[in-house]
Amino acid sequence: MEPTIPWYQSAIIRQQIAQVVVALTALFGVNLGGLDVDATLVSVFAGIAAVIAVWTTVTRIFKPAPNLSATAVRKEVAMVKAGDIPPSPTGPGTQRGFFRTALLACVALASAGLALVSMSGCAGTKAAYGAAESLPDTAYVVAEHYAAVLKEAADIAESPATTPEIRDALKAADSAVKPYILGDDTRPGLRTLAARYIAVKNAQNQSDLQAAVNAAVLELARLINAVKSARRS
Amino acid sequence: MNPTLLGIVGLRAAALALALAGQTRASNSLYTLADAAEAGIDIDLHMRAVADKLKTRSANDDDWADLAARIEADSDRLQGS
Numbered sequence: 089m090e091p092t093i094p095w096y097q098s099a100i101i102r103q104q105i106a107q108v109v110v111a112l113t114a115l116f117g118v119n120l121g122g123l124d125v126d127a128t129l130v131s132v133f134a135g136i137a138a139v140i141a142v143w144t145t146v147t148r149i150f151k152p153a154p155n156l157s158a159t160a161v162r163k164e165v166a167m168v169k170a171g172d173i174p175p176s177p178t179g180p181g182t183q184r185g186f187f188r189t190a191l192l193a194c195v196a197l198a199s200a201g202l203a204l205v206s207m208s209g210c211a212g213t214k215a216a217y218g219a220a221e222s223l224p225d226t227a228y229v230v231a232e233h234y235a236a237v238l239k240e241a242a243d244i245a246e247s248p249a250t251t252p253e254i255r256d257a258l259k260a261a262d263s264a265v266k267p268y269i270l271g272d273d274t275r276p277g278l279r280t281l282a283a284r285y286i287a288v289k290n291a292q293n294q295s296d297l298q299a300a301v302n303a304a305v306l307e308l309a310r311l312i313n314a315v316k317s318a319r320r321s
Numbered sequence: 322m323n324p325t326l327l328g329i330v331g332l333r334a335a336a337l338a339l340a341l342a343g344q345t346r347a348s349n350s351l352y353t354l355a356d357a358a359e360a361g362i363d364i365d366l367h368m369r370a371v372a373d374k375l376k377t378r379s380a381n382d383d384d385w386a387d388l389a390a391r392i393e394a395d396s397d398r399l400q401g402s
Contacts, residue, residue, distance in 0.1 A: 198335035198351055200328070210361075211325070212369030219375035228380035228388070229371060235392050236367040242395045245402035255402060262399050270389060279385045319357055 095156050099147050107140045139199035223294060224282035227301050231278050234269050234308050237315055238262060244318045254318045261314040265307035268300065278304060325362050329355050 095101050155161045167173045213233065220226040241258045244250055271277025276284075281300050285293040336351035374384075 193338070195335075197331050197338070200331050210365060212365035212367070212372060215372035216368040216375065219372040221375075222379060225375055225379050228384065229368075229375070231385075231388055231392070232371045233364075233368060235388055235395065236364040238392060238395045238399065239367075240361075240364060242399040242402065245399050259400055259402075262396055266392070266396055270392060279389065282380075282385075283382075319361075 098154075098156055099151060100144055100153070101156070103140055103144045103147065107137050107144075110136050110140065136196065136199045139195060143195060223297055223301070224286055227278040227282045227297060227304075230301055230304050230308065231269050234265060234304070234311070237308065237311055241311065241315050241318070244315065250318065257314050258311075258318060261311040265304065265311045268304040268307050276300070325358060325365060329358050329362070332358070 155164060164173070168175045216229045216232065217226070220229045241262060245255045245258050267275060267277075269278055271280055278297075278300055281293070281297040285297045332351050332355040336348045336355065339345075339351065340348035374380075
């Protein structure tokens with residue numbers, strides 16, 4: 089039997105063609121009407137292309153890879169003779185599996201889902217920060233972000249499935265960030281600082297509010313990480 | 322439809338199809354991803370509502386008062402759990 093197969097029988101070549109098609113689709117764009125994916129629609133295609141790349145890698149690792157050309161055959165024979173690689177039969181002329189329609193549909197669906205989730209997972213949050221046109225509004229968005237994360241943290245903590253360690257981690261993260269948002273005996277909260285700035289728009293009040301927002305965001309990030317860890321467990 | 326919801330539906334559909342095809346490990350992985358995405362969607366929907374509000378007007382004292390009350394209530398709920 090000829091120790092090569094036609095190019096169109098190679099799963100890897102077909103996957104690469106699929107990837108090129110996806111890339112071309114992203115290049116030309118697709119009009120999805122009212123679907124709110126804005127200009128970042130290209131991320132969907134980038135996600136699909138990335139999944140196909142992973143898919144190709146898995147194919148190369150776990151599926152037979154018969155030679156596609158006489159040149160490849162000659163090189164393989166030479167490498168075997170030189171002892172660089174062990175002798176390996178290239179198998180029959182057909183490389184089966186992987187590019188089946190049903191599996192392709194599954195992979196496309198999963199990758200599109202992954203891309204949409206990863207792309208738009210924080211679209212609302214980005215929109216909120218983007219909608220804040222003044223420093224006091226940014227402070228308000230940070231506080232609302234904290235409120236939303238805190239609500240989820242409380243829901244997780246109240247779940248019977250949550251371990252005491254996770255519960256304690258969530259409580260500690262909340263205790264750390266709350267004073268930065270609402271204020272305590274040692275520092276004013278965002279609301280107070282925002283009100284001061286709105287009343288008197290001077291450099292000092294602006295600087296104080298900006299510093300408080302920055303500090304609150306840093307602490308909020310720790311609470312968000314604690315919630316993410318709790319979700320994964 | 323919200324793109325995140327669309328993504329979650331896609332993940333769950335693919336997970337179901339893979340489960341029916343007997344690919345249980347891949348199916349379980351996709352279900353886990355969908356669950357994680359679903360858990361975070363409440364925060365994102367909340368923030369989208371905040372964005373919509375700020376597009377029409379700035380936050381006022383009533384907004385802050387309402388926000389502070391929600392924070393205190395949820396913080397109490399968390400610390401008391």
